[in-house]
Amino acid sequence: MEREGFRTREANLLIALIKNPNVDNILCVNRPKIPGYVRYVLNVKNKKMLFKKPYNNNQYREISITSNEIKKTGLFSKLKKVNGKLNVLDIIYYLPNPKGNKLERLNIFKRILLQEVKKSINILEFDNYLTWCFDLTRIDVANTLKKDLLIFDAIDNLLEHDQNKKDCFFLEKCYKSARANAELIFTVSRDLKNTLFFDHKNVFYLPNAINQQMYKRRNITLPNDLPKDKKTVGYVGLLQERIDLEVLETSITYNKNVNFIFIGPVLAKGYFDKLKKYKNVYFLGPKHHTEVPSYISFFDVCIIPHKLNKFTKSMNPLKLYEYLAAGKEVITTPVPPSEEFKSVIHICENKDVFARKIKEVLNNPFCKFSKQDVIDSVKGESWEHRLEQMLKLIDNEIENRRRRLV
Structure with missing residues (x-):
């Protein structure tokens, strides 16, 4: 942190x-x-x-x-x-x-x-304390330390991550331990709930949220390394194999007069090399969280060009909430939780539709919904509200356990 x-x-x-x-x-x-x-x-x-x-x-x-x-x-x-x-x-x-x-x-x-x-x-x-585990690899340690209640927060299906193929046996063992020992499980996606924890009696889908205050800022200064000679399409996040290169390359070549900006560390060595030949593509590297809103504010369109597979189905990208809180038009492949926000984002089924949609939105912004509609779509999705939902479920479980002991 x-x-x-x-x-x-x-x-x-x-x-x-x-x-x-x-x-x-x-x-x-x-x-x-x-x-x-x-x-x-x-x-x-x-x-x-x-x-x-x-x-x-x-x-x-x-x-x-x-x-x-x-x-x-x-x-x-x-x-x-x-x-x-x-x-x-x-x-x-x-x-x-x-x-x-x-x-x-x-x-x-x-x-x-x-x-x-x-x-x-x-x-x-x-x-008296509760043990809340966010790190799957530490679930057995968390269970050993458990006093009153063990809560496990499941973030993405790590069994399906491209970089975890050699670790599946260990990770499956960890998930098995979470199912057996955690009294409460929160999942970031419905897919996680329905695939890895379908047989657990106390598992709840509680998606990501947004720090609203970070996106209410005024008088934002253009970051020094952000090119502004053309309209800008932006992506924020870890740059790895979940990103669909075919979708990106089709969009980049179709929209040659548009800059494509990528914010985040490149975690897949060599995976993005073929994109570096394009003069309208910029990899600006990782940025501190406090800087991210400034970059997003200067994007004309925000994108989520993720592959649709078992891993991305288990995700709930924080970037979507950030884009929406900033009032940006979002173009995405049909990965969760896009269906829940379909009235204020553009969901594209294939690479050609994705590329054309970028051009359409840049030429005619907010023709299907307003910028305020976009901002309002995440108004109730604060981290404080999400925590209140979690604490209520924790209180209910503690009360139920007390009743069973009487």
């Missing part, structure tokens, strides 16, 4: 938890930190930071995640008190942690994690 801001589901729910008056204390267990010597090597190699500092770092700052109050410092962890409610535990392993949290699959590191979390719980004097 220090690096990327709050452009994830779990980070936005954490902010909502901090704001909620019914929540007393929070212990946030971070993913393991990259060791200092590895960060040094990466910085020397790259000659620059992966995420640049925002050009106006004070805008939208909701909480500070650096603190002078250190509650505990040990060999393998550091516990910090961030504010009146939030305590953050940083885990330190001194070794690079390969993608997929592979270190914590080894018993020695799993024991270290359990040991450090238990110490922190004792220091903070947590007697």
